[in-house]
Amino acid sequence: MQPTDIESPGYFHKVVDCQWACPAHTPVPEYIRLIAQERYTEAYMLNWDSNVFPGILGRTCDRPCEPACRRVRTEEKPVAICRLKRVAADNKGDIGAYMPRVPSQKNGKRIALIGAGPASLAVARDLLPLGYEVHLFEKDPYGGGMMRSQIPAFRLPVEVLDEEVDQILNMGVVCHFGQEITSMKDMLDQDFDAYFVGTGAPRGRDLELPGRQEVDAHIHIGIDWLASVAFGHTDKIEGKVIVMGGGNTAMDCCRTSLRLGAESVTVVVRSAFEVMKASEWEKEDAMREGIPIINNRPPKEFVHENGKLKGVVFACVEPVEEDGRLKYVPSGEPDVFIEADHILMAIGQDNHCPWIERDVGIEFDKWDCPVLDEVSLQTTNPKVFFGGDSAFGPENIIWASAHAHQAAISIHLFCQGKDLHKNRPPEGVNLISTKMGVHEWAYDSEHDPSARRVVPLVEQETALNNVKVEVELGFDQTLGAEEAQRCLNCDVQTVFTESLCIECDACVDICPMDCISFVENAEEEVLRNTLMAPADNLEQDLYVSQDLPTKRVMVKDEDVCLHCGLCAERCPTNAWDMQRSVIHIPQLGSFAE
Secondary structure (H helix, E strand, O other): OOOOOOOOHHHHHHHOHHHHHOOOOOOHHHHHHHHHOOOHHHHHHHHHHHHOOHHHHHHHOOOOHHHHOHHHHOOOOOOOHHHHHHHHHHHOOOOHHHOOOOOOOOOOOEEEEEOOOHHHHHHHHHHHHHOOEEEEEEOOOOOOOHHHHOOOOOOOOHHHHHHHHHHHHOOOOEEEEOOOOOOHHHHHHOOOOEEEEOOOOOEEOOOOOOOOHHHHHHEEEHHHHHHHHHOOOOOOOOOEEEEEOOOHHHHHHHHHHHHOOOOEEEEEOOOOHHHOOOOHHHHHHHHHOOOOEEOOOOEEEEEEEOOEEEEEEEOOEEEEEEOOEEEEEEOOOOOEEEEOOEEEEOOOEEOOOOOOOOOOOOOEOOOOOEOOOOOOOEOOOOOEEEOOHHHHOOOOHHHHHHHHHHHHHHHHHHHOOOOOOOOOOOOEEEEEEOEOOOOOEOOOOOOOOOOOOOOOEOOHHHHHOOOOOOOEOOOOHHHHHHHHOOOOOOOEEEEEOHHHOOOOOHHHHHOOOOOEEEEEOOOHHHHOOOOOOOOOOOOOOEEEOOOOOOOEEEEEEOOOOOOOOHHHHHOOOOOEEEEEEEEEOOOHHHOOO
8 A cells, every 4th residue: 555645635534534524524523622622712703713603513413523533433322522612601701802803894795595504604605794785685584594593493493593594694794584585586686795595405205195185175285384393383282193103303303293282293204113213312213202103104195074183094014125225015915094183294305496497597407406516515506506495405503504604715716806615725634742741632632431421301201392492401511521531632642653663563562452463464445454553444545654674564443442541651752643634624714816
């Protein structure tokens, strides 16, 4: 194998599994260390720079960082990264001094943001400090988009939402609330310099089955029903409720129904439990509240009598793996009838842009999604950019933040007449030694095998009787500090200097994970199987040195390294050093021209 280029920004970024997995590339280990030091405000602002909504995401994020956490490969349970984000948000001080300054003298460019969801808000935050005049158009009377309309208050209190939305709006956004945009052509006639569409994926899917039209009054589209609850139009639901669907929206629908007085709530899913789209913790939360989830039951018919819904007939299927894919075949069991007074349909969402005329230069694909440049998020009309759910379909808030950063860069380049690809700022990396003595480090390197802390909850009777009572109490400062200690500091890298190595193999002897080897070089497939322990995870790289005097090379399996620093402490010549990798992710706020 060729020697590893550790100066390439992507190499050590990939080693920091949590940051690599986060769409917004939040520097997770750094903000967790700040929490351990009780520097909550700094931890909050480090998050705010990357993901824009730390208090909201600390409660609602889909947590792609956690399955990637290195703890999964040591103690099975990842660090509670999402809940630690909330610790920073709940305990932060005054952030006024940290906020970017917005110039009163504008740069002459006007930007229109359509939809006041997380993507549009994040674009506004990125553009305002550069002097852009930003106009926000939203049909609802408040900002927040799906964060307000689709996430129940028992998961996301309105005061947390308002605080983080208002932080951005108060930077100087020109707000046009209560103004629904019904024509893109009319918007383009207003001659803004650029447009960003962040309207989400607002159309919930329906099922056209026998009996559907006859019971229309008893069937509600999940995202619309949640919005009706959020805005106070719906405050109760009676009788037996069936929620169809297996995603996070379905989990929000069933838990909300329980709080609004339903006699019983049942979730019915056409797929197997293991492949439901809902996050594991969302399913656990629903089941903890006594809501049954019935799987492998595709609906066949809505049963009604004199215009009144009686229930639903479901077929019984079983999953069978065929050519590496799950296929559902009849199980041989008889159909199942489940009584219902109301159906909440949460089987998916689609982009819905009837207000965009098809003759304004914006091309759409066969799924009615805009055709976008995946890097710049620019449409076939050069002035128009998309982001969030409206770009590539329903995702989590963290994806909206990630799209927004890229779209803001693109809008800035477009307005300055520059190339949207060639002039994008590059990623970068700095390596900073954490050395404080000969073999002492400026971080807590000891491996702590402690178990993940359990988040405290409100007493269940109280939680289920009020839709606005937040279920999770979150970690207090003590629990937060204990959980922060579980972080393995994966951004503090083991950096090897060939010229100092005497090939004594002391690092090999002391490594608790057997991840360091001194071997003859070979092709990667061979090399992975000749190490102290086979390097089976092909998703993680091997760190390979230049040739050493004996013609061997040092090879480290990045997959299982604990970043404990024992190799560097044991090395008699300082050939190993513990160096913090600071990954620079391009954003408009750090744009250098």
